[in-house]
Amino acid sequence: MWEDLEKSIQDCQKCKLCQTRKHIVLGEGNRDADIMFIGEGPGADEDAQGRPFVGKAGQLMNKAFQGLGIDRDSVYITNIVKCRPPANRVPEDYEAEACLDYLRNQVMLVKPKIIVLLGSTALKNILGKEYGITACRGKWIEKKGILYMPTWHPAALLRDENKKIDFWLDLKQVQEKCKNL
Ligand code: URA
Numbered sequence: 001m002w003e004d005l006e007k008s009i010q011d012c013q014k015c016k017l018c019q020t021r022k023h024i025v026l027g028e029g030n031r032d033a034d035i036m037f038i039g040e041g042p043g044a045d046e047d048a049q050g051r052p053f054v055g056k057a058g059q060l061m062n063k064a065f066q067g068l069g070i071d072r073d074s075v076y077i078t079n080i081v082k083c084r085p086p087a088n089r090v091p092e093d094y095e096a097e098a099c100l101d102y103l104r105n106q107v108m109l110v111k112p113k114i115i116v117l118l119g120s121t122a123l124k125n126i127l128g129k130e131y132g133i134t135a136c137r138g139k140w141i142e143k144k145g146i147l148y149m150p151t152w153h154p155a156a157l158l159r160d161e162n163k164k165i166d167f168w169l170d171l172k173q174v175q176e177k178c179k180n181l
């Protein structure tokens with residue numbers, strides 16, 4: 001149950017990210033969503049507000065949602081780690097591992113048909129270290145009845161304009177697939 005999950009995480013100290021966080025960012029959105037988005041971990045804005053993807057990267061993602069006609073409230077959005085890694089570094093393996101049970105519970109509760117993996121950290125921690133984002137993005141991967149769509153992390157779009165079109169096309173595929181499921 002969501003209440004159990006919320007309770008279990010509220011004072012979590014399973015990894016050292018607990019020492020520097022301001023807020024735990026569990027996730028938000030439709031708890032009955034067909035589509036779940038998984039990012040890397042909270043940044044400064046997310047840590048301050050306790051909400052996922054509310055900073056620059058999140059605003060860019062919102063723009064893509066708006067352009068495609070995807071209602072942000074209709075999907076569920078979360079991250080691999082629920083506490084901000086200092087200076088936005090990539091979460092260490094043991095941090096991701098410590099936090100992954102919460103995500104597994106979220107997936108069990110939401111039961112999404114499609115999971116969008118935002119960037120390398122999400123891809124590698126969910127599907128395995130052997131997967132690379134450059135080779136995999138834009139291609140469906142089915143595992144245990146869930147369809148995965150790896151794509152660029154929205155922060156990567158801020159650094160490289162050319163990735164925006166890929167991101168758009170990948171989300172377009174997700175939208176089309178969802179309509180036909
Ligand atoms: N980047 C992420 O990976 N997640 C967020 O919630 C915000 C930025």
Ligand code: SF4
Pocket residue numbers: 009012013014015016017018024081082083095098099
């Ligand atoms: Fe707990 Fe996850 Fe935060 Fe680590 S990142 S302290 S495992 S909630």
